[in-house]
Amino acid sequence: MNELADRLARGEPAAFAELYDACADRLFGWLAVHLRSAADAEDVVQETFVRLARSRKKLRRVENLTAYVFSIARNEVARLRKRASREQSLVRESNEADADTAHLVEQAELVERALGRLANEQREIVELKLYGDLTLREIAEVTGLPAGTVATRYRAALVKLREVLTRDGCRE
Amino acid sequence: MHEELPESLNRLSPRAAPPELRQRTLASVNRALAVRRKPRWERVLELSVAATFVLGVGLNANLIRSGLGLIVSEGKPYGDVRHDPLVAHDDTPERELPEYLEASYARYLAQLSAKPAG
Numbered sequence: 681m682n683e684l685a686d687r688l689a690r691g692e693p694a695a696f697a698e699l700y701d702a703c704a705d706r707l708f709g710w711l712a713v714h715l716r717s718a719a720d721a722e723d724v725v726q727e728t729f730v731r732l733a734r735s736r737k738k739l740r741r742v743e744n745l746t747a748y749v750f751s752i753a754r755n756e757v758a759r760l761r762k763r764a765s766r767e768q769s770l771v772r773e774s775n776e777a778d779a780d781t782a783h784l785v786e787q788a789e790l791v792e793r794a795l796g797r798l799a800n801e802q803r804e805i806v807e808l809k810l811y812g813d814l815t816l817r818e819i820a821e822v823t824g825l826p827a828g829t830v831a832t833r834y835r836a837a838l839v840k841l842r843e844v845l846t847r848d849g850c851r852e
Numbered sequence: 853m854h855e856e857l858p859e860s861l862n863r864l865s866p867r868a869a870p871p872e873l874r875q876r877t878l879a880s881v882n883r884a885l886a887v888r889r890k891p892r893w894e895r896v897l898e899l900s901v902a903a904t905f906v907l908g909v910g911l912n913a914n915l916i917r918s919g920l921g922l923i924v925s926e927g928k929p930y931g932d933v934r935h936d937p938l939v940a941h942d943d944t945p946e947r948e949l950p951e952y953l954e955a956s957y958a959r960y961l962a963q964l965s966a967k968p969a970g
Contacts, residue, residue, distance in 0.1 A: 696881045700874060708869035718870075725869060726877045733884035 710812035
């Protein structure tokens with residue numbers, strides 16, 4: 681990974697393609713669920729990589745590239761939401777979804793509802809774990825929380841999810 | 853027990869990024885990589901030159917404005933004589949000046965003639 685970081689810092693296009701292949705699917709999966717919009721998720725993925733390219737010199741010091749990419753994407757989400765709250769149009773509210781993801785959201789409606797019962801900080805951790813496929817250590821890096829706190833919140837969130845899904849008959 | 857939950861949730865989640873997103877993203881990345889960022893010293897130098905230019909223009913404008921004022925005030929020989937302090941304090945009546953000079957010359961000549969010669 682350090683060798684890749686060096687190549688990224690030197691601005692090699694092939695290195696960026698490699699990084700994209702390594703984490704774009706997970707990043708997009710997490711963003712689509714987190715933003716509830718495939719179009720916004722695509723924008724954030726694209727903007728995240730452009731930002732990485734612009735500040736490529738910093739990448740040499742990064743230890744975990746996946747966690748770093750997710751951190752940048754998380755900042756982009758915050759920026760998008762800030763802009764959307766000004767323009768009141770970009771990000772859909774919790775019960776809305778665009779046409780691209782409508783069927784997925786329908787399919788995941790029960791899960792969505794279950795996730796909706798979680799506190800925001802628990803929900804973010806569960807989404808990063810399930811859809812971003814990050815380790816708890818990586819989530820700690822992305823969110824800036826201690827690893828122990830992340831693990832505790834994740835466990836508490838799972839207990840709650842299990843309760844909700846069992847009650848609603850969603851568990852297989 | 854907990855381990856089963858993520859798997860069941862995972863199956864319901866959308867995963868893969870659309871294939872066209874890769875091409876689009878990497879094209880944007882290549883464009884960002886192609887842009888040469890100026891080194892810090894170059895940007896500092898540019899800012900300094902710009903600041904010096906603006907300061908120069910400002911100072912020149914100020915100088916020209918005050919210089920013009922000076923030329924205008926110097927250029928009027930007396931301006932309005934009523935405001936000229938020398939004229940205002942000169943209470944010698946203009947019409948009496950020839951007689952005054954005449955008397956003065958007469959006194960001067962009388963003194964000269966009264967002096968013994970040699």
